[in-house]
Amino acid sequence: MHNTLYPKPSFDQCIKCNACVIDCPVSNVSLDFGGPKHLGPELKRLIENNEYIDDSRIDLCTLCGNCDLSCPENVQVSTLLAFSKEAHAEIAGTKFRDFVLANAETVGKLASVFAPITNLALKMKPVRKIMEGVMGLDSERLFPSYRFKNFNRIYKKKTANTKRKVAYYAGCYATYNAPEIAEAFVKVMEYNGIEVAKPDQKCCGIPMFANGQMKQGKKNAEYNINSFLEYTRQGYDVVVTCTSCTLALKKEYIMYLQSEGAHELARHVYDADEYLRMLHAEGELNTNFAEMNVKAGYYAPCHMKSQGIGNPAMDILSLIPGYEITDVAAGCCGQCGTYGFKKEKQDISLSIGKSMAEAVEEVNADYTVTECGMCKNALDQLTSKKTIHPMIVLAEAYEKAEKRS
Amino acid sequence: MYDVVVVGQGLSGLLSAIWAGEQGKKVALVSKGTGKLLQSTGFMDFYGKKPATEMTKEAVDKFKQLMTKLNLPYLGDFGSKVSVVTGSGYLKETILYPETVVPVPDSGRVLVVGFTEIADFQPAFVKGNLERERPELVVDTLTVSLEQKSLRTMTQLDAARLLDKKENRAKVLKQIKAQMQKRNLGQPELYIFPASLGIENWRTVLQEFSVELGAPVTEAPGMPPNAPAVRLFESLRKAAIRMGTRFYSDTEVIGSHVEENLVRSLKIQTSNHTTEIIGRTYIIAAGGVLGGGHVMTAQGLKDTVLGLETDAYGQYSVCPENVLLVGASRGTKELHCGITGGVSAIQSSYESVLSLTK
Numbered sequence: 169m170h171n172t173l174y175p176k177p178s179f180d181q182c183i184k185c186n187a188c189v190i191d192c193p194v195s196n197v198s199l200d201f202g203g204p205k206h207l208g209p210e211l212k213r214l215i216e217n218n219e220y221i222d223d224s225r226i227d228l229c230t231l232c233g234n235c236d237l238s239c240p241e242n243v244q245v246s247t248l249l250a251f252s253k254e255a256h257a258e259i260a261g262t263k264f265r266d267f268v269l270a271n272a273e274t275v276g277k278l279a280s281v282f283a284p285i286t287n288l289a290l291k292m293k294p295v296r297k298i299m300e301g302v303m304g305l306d307s308e309r310l311f312p313s314y315r316f317k318n319f320n321r322i323y324k325k326k327t328a329n330t331k332r333k334v335a336y337y338a339g340c341y342a343t344y345n346a347p348e349i350a351e352a353f354v355k356v357m358e359y360n361g362i363e364v365a366k367p368d369q370k371c372c373g374i375p376m377f378a379n380g381q382m383k384q385g386k387k388n389a390e391y392n393i394n395s396f397l398e399y400t401r402q403g404y405d406v407v408v409t410c411t412s413c414t415l416a417l418k419k420e421y422i423m424y425l426q427s428e429g430a431h432e433l434a435r436h437v438y439d440a441d442e443y444l445r446m447l448h449a450e451g452e453l454n455t456n457f458a459e460m461n462v463k464a465g466y467y468a469p470c471h472m473k474s475q476g477i478g479n480p481a482m483d484i485l486s487l488i489p490g491y492e493i494t495d496v497a498a499g500c501c502g503q504c505g506t507y508g509f510k511k512e513k514q515d516i517s518l519s520i521g522k523s524m525a526e527a528v529e530e531v532n533a534d535y536t537v538t539e540c541g542m543c544k545n546a547l548d549q550l551t552s553k554k555t556i557h558p559m560i561v562l563a564e565a566y567e568k569a570e571k572r573s
Numbered sequence: 574m575y576d577v578v579v580v581g582q583g584l585s586g587l588l589s590a591i592w593a594g595e596q597g598k599k600v601a602l603v604s605k606g607t608g609k610l611l612q613s614t615g616f617m618d619f620y621g622k623k624p625a626t627e628m629t630k631e632a633v634d635k636f637k638q639l640m641t642k643l644n645l646p647y648l649g650d651f652g653s654k655v656s657v658v659t660g661s662g663y664l665k666e667t668i669l670y671p672e673t674v675v676p677v678p679d680s681g682r683v684l685v686v687g688f689t690e691i692a693d694f695q696p697a698f699v700k701g702n703l704e705r706e707r708p709e710l711v712v713d714t715l716t717v718s719l720e721q722k723s724l725r726t727m728t729q730l731d732a733a734r735l736l737d738k739k740e741n742r743a744k745v746l747k748q749i750k751a752q753m754q755k756r757n758l759g760q761p762e763l764y765i766f767p768a769s770l771g772i773e774n775w776r777t778v779l780q781e782f783s784v785e786l787g788a789p790v791t792e793a794p795g796m797p798p799n800a801p802a803v804r805l806f807e808s809l810r811k812a813a814i815r816m817g818t819r820f821y822s823d824t825e826v827i828g829s830h831v832e833e834n835l836v837r838s839l840k841i842q843t844s845n846h847t848t849e850i851i852g853r854t855y856i857i858a859a860g861g862v863l864g865g866g867h868v869m870t871a872q873g874l875k876d877t878v879l880g881l882e883t884d885a886y887g888q889y890s891v892c893p894e895n896v897l898l899v900g901a902s903r904g905t906k907e908l909h910c911g912i913t914g915g916v917s918a919i920q921s922s923y924e925s926v927l928s929l930t931k
């Protein structure tokens with residue numbers, strides 16, 4: 169009945185060692201979740217050539233991907249989980265709320281048009297209570313605010329004419345909630361003599377995959393693949409400032425679509441700091457940074473860790489004179505995209521965030537650096553420190569150096 | 574460009590990264606997954622073919638220092654094996670063990686406490702085997718409930734995380750005391766629990782249990798995940814990250830570029846592409862056959878990491894000068910069946926990192 173045609177990475181190699189369960193943020197705080205091993209490879213083994221079994225416990229998975237990182241046998245656990253989510257959403261139906269959350273981009277478009285009103289409303293307790301009652305949105309969770317002057321209104325450049333050319337995938341957060349990140353990125357590239365084009369793009373699909381809206385997510389994926397391949401085939405590099413979007417382009421599209429196009433695009437995709445680090449290795453990075461006497465903490469988003477790129481944000485920020493940065497060595501933030509906004513997941517989400525908050529306070533830096541807008545949401549709410557995107561820090565270091573000279 | 578690139582995130586890889594970091598080296602750690610540490614007991618056994626040496630003692634001391642610094646002290650001494658009880662009731666000899674563990678006495682009275690929810694630890698089964706192993710020991714048993722609704726089969730790790738919380742400890746202690754009184758059980762000299770005496774708050778669990786129960790308590794490791802292994806893994810990983818080790822996770826090393834008998838770079842593969850990572854020195858801690866660094870073929874062991882020729886025992890025919898081998902990556906000539914064991918992992922990591930200074 170259901171599409172049980174899973175992509176190549178199979179469950180066969182799973183030896184039930186439990187490594188994924190040990191590293192699963194949700195399993196670690198809740199006994200209601202079946203766990204990545206049970207709902208991934210084990211469930212798949214059970215239903216292979218058999219009738220589909222729908223397991224509603226899959227709803228608690230955040231698709232953080234830590235299971236893939238821990239698996240010693242290279243089982244793509246999170247892919248199996250994503251397909252279980254799809255099947256469950258099809259069988260059990262999707263709540264209106266989850267449909268809305270999955271469509272973060274549409275929400276962003278609308279909310280930014282009415283930005284002053286939306287932001288005010290999102291901060292008002294009575295409105296939040298109504299949202300909790302009607303929509304099942306957690307009234308304790310703060311929502312990120314929206315900008316009228318979103319990045320789409322500000323930046324319309326479609327081509328680049330420098331030696332290195334960047335096709336920027338901005339993503340919903342830097343487009344609608346924090347255009348200053350996108351602007352800082354463009355500035356940082358300018359300081360390196362690189363022009364940035366912003367190709368036509370849709371939401372990367374991560375909120376859709378996480379809410380079981382696989383079909384819609386794949387549609388967006390196809391759109392982005394086609395749009396960006398036109399650029400990569402002309403020598404552009406695809407650079408991304410949001411770690412979840414980056415992972416979608418680097419890995420999820422490959423896993424979910426299994427298409428030539430997804431593979432071809434993925435080879436050209438870079439996290440923004442990873443890109444700068446590559447420039448540095450090739451001797452092309454402008455290192456004229458002003459001195460900044462800062463002791464920063466770094467919070468690594470799960471979807472950054474999933475990329476297998478080390479820690480490029482810290483590598484680049486460490487090049488700024490006087491800039492000291494320590495990884496706080498925390499696990500998942502518990503926000504997990506749209507997950508943390510859901511009322512019934514509030515306990516799990518906040519319990520996961522608790523150890524993250526402890527790690528941040530333990531390091532006790534001046535502020536926290538992180539790339540992910542949703543992690544920032546959790547960090548802002550659960551810690552006493554300010555949270556900044558690395559591109560903002562870099563743009564400032566370049567600007568100060570320029571003013572000085 | 575890194576000073577040291579470590580391959581493997583098991584005990585050997587993590588210790589090598591931490592110790593290299595302590596020397597001020599810039600370290601990257603590449604691994605396709607976690608190591609066997611997570612399936613182990615968390616105790617350090619000795620399976621080496623060669624007898625322990627002065628170097629073993631030095632390395633073991635260094636490990637104990639590190640663990641004390643990380644607030645997870647290890648007891649035991651390199652010169653002497655101790656017997657500890659396992660979750661099946663059989664005894665196992667080990668060298669180093671965490672503070673949550675007390676070696677089994679030869680005689681006297683012990684009480685084995687199981688949790689209804691943890692099917693892998695059956696007190697009656699433990700009793701049968703333990704009495705055979707230690708005929709002069711009087712073994713009592715009882716089972717209490719963690720009183721939790723669970724939608725999955727619970728593991729020792731689940732129990733450990735529950736015991737991190739005060740309210741759950743109180744429930745368990747109350748039941749133990751009530752049953753002991755009701756059944757008129759004599760005061761034991763040692764309480765034996767599954768390997769689940771807390772994760773983050775293990776010290777509090779230990780303290781509270783031994784005070785409330787009036788005797789020391791111990792953990793008996795069995796089916797993974799065992800709490801001591803999880804504590805050790807999490808604290809080593811955190812230490813390595815805080816020291817600035819760059820983790821390249823979910824990343825597989827699929828070969829190397831060798832020139833003039835020096836590895837110039839490793840070929841690494843992630844979901845989106847194949848690229849290179851460059852270091853001055855490479856520490857291979859890929860765990861042999863068990864860890865994935867070797868594969869068994871009809872012709873003997875073959876290396877999967879550097880892609881270089883080995884003999885049938887998994888040793889590189891010509892080992893590049895800037896490559897250091899630790900753990901089972903040293904091949905089966907040095908280790909029984911290529912199983913490393915905690916002490917050999919500690920010693921080989923220590924030796925390798927020492928040679929970095931030279």
Ligand SMILES: Cc1cc2nc3c(=O)[nH]c(=O)nc-3n(C[C@H](O)[C@H](O)[C@H](O)COP(=O)(O)OP(=O)(O)OC[C@H]3O[C@@H](n4cnc5c(N)ncnc54)[C@H](O)[C@@H]3O)c2cc1C
Nearest residue numbers: 581582583584585606608609613614618826860864900915
């Ligand atoms: C089930 C089990 C239980 C055990 N219990 C105990 C115990 O209780 N006490 C004890 O002392 N010993 C125990 N051992 C022995 C164990 O071998 C060692 O103690 C120790 O954990 C080995 O550590 P290691 O770091 O050398 O290798 P491993 O832990 O095997 O780590 C190998 C690492 O290399 C990585 N890797 C391999 N190939 C590649 C590649 N090509 N690219 C990237 N990464 C790669 C793997 O992902 C992994 O991270 C146990 C072993 C097993 C299998």
